[in-house]
Amino acid sequence: MKIVATNIGERKEVNWKGKTITTGIFKFPVTTPIFLDVEKVKDDAICDRKYHGGIDQAVYAYSEKHYNYWKELYPDLDWQYGMFGENLTIGNLDESLLHVGDTFEVGEVIIEVTKPRQPCMKLGVRFNDMKIVKQFWQQDFPGVYFKILQTGFVNVGDELKIIKSCRHNPTISEVYQSKREAKLG
Known part of the structure; x- marks a missing residue:
């Protein structure tokens, strides 16, 4: 597995159906190295600390290989790495x-x-279509959060x-499937 893009986002306010949403999900590739700190990626906006950032969610990674699936569903978007709010786009994750x-x-x-990752409505804001949230739950492409042991x-x-x-522990897919069953029934 190799990093194919490092992505950073700024705090952004979006008007969504008459309501102002503050989010950091609009991440875009950067050309310089990024610093992974204990609770977040340096210079990356985290707007809701209840659900984002923190020790167990310091950095979010998404697989480059999943992009093709979503591009077919949303061909009219301006596709760039970082679309899923990931800090690291990783090949073959x-x-x-x-x-x-x-x-690692x-x-x-x-x-x-x-x-x-468990998708929230801000993914729908990023895609300008709330259908993505349910579609994301229905696929086994959640991406993964990492804890930073050495910054x-x-x-x-x-x-x-x-x-x-840690082969004796559940896989990210297994954890996601159990969360999906609990959420969607």
């Missing part, structure tokens, strides 16, 4: 092979797999090298 607790070295950083910089081209495997 596979949630069915990542176990909670798996630990990447760039100067050591990261640990913690949980899948530092990462950059495009850095490879994730496994340093601890």
Whole structure:
């Protein structure tokens, strides 16, 4: 697995159906290394600390390979990495092979797999279509949150090298499926 894009977002206010929504989901690729800190990515906007950021959700990664599926459903969007609010777009990230607790070295950083993303209405704001939230729940492409065990910089081209495997723990896909069943019934 290799980082194909590093993405940062600014705080943005969006008028959504007459209501002002403040969000940091509008992330775009940057050309400089990004710093992964203990509770967030430096210079990346987190507007709702109740659901975003924090020790177990310091950085969000999404797989480059999932983009093709969504591009077919939403062909008219201006597709760029960061569309899902991810800080790291990773080639060949596979949630069915990542176990909670798996630990990787990447760039100067050591990261640990913690949980899948649960989509919220801000993903619908980003896509300008709330259908994406339900569609996201129905697929096994949640992406993954990481905890930062050692802070530092990462950059495009850095490879994730496994340093601890936790095969006895559930995979991110298994955790996501159980959350989906609980949410959707």
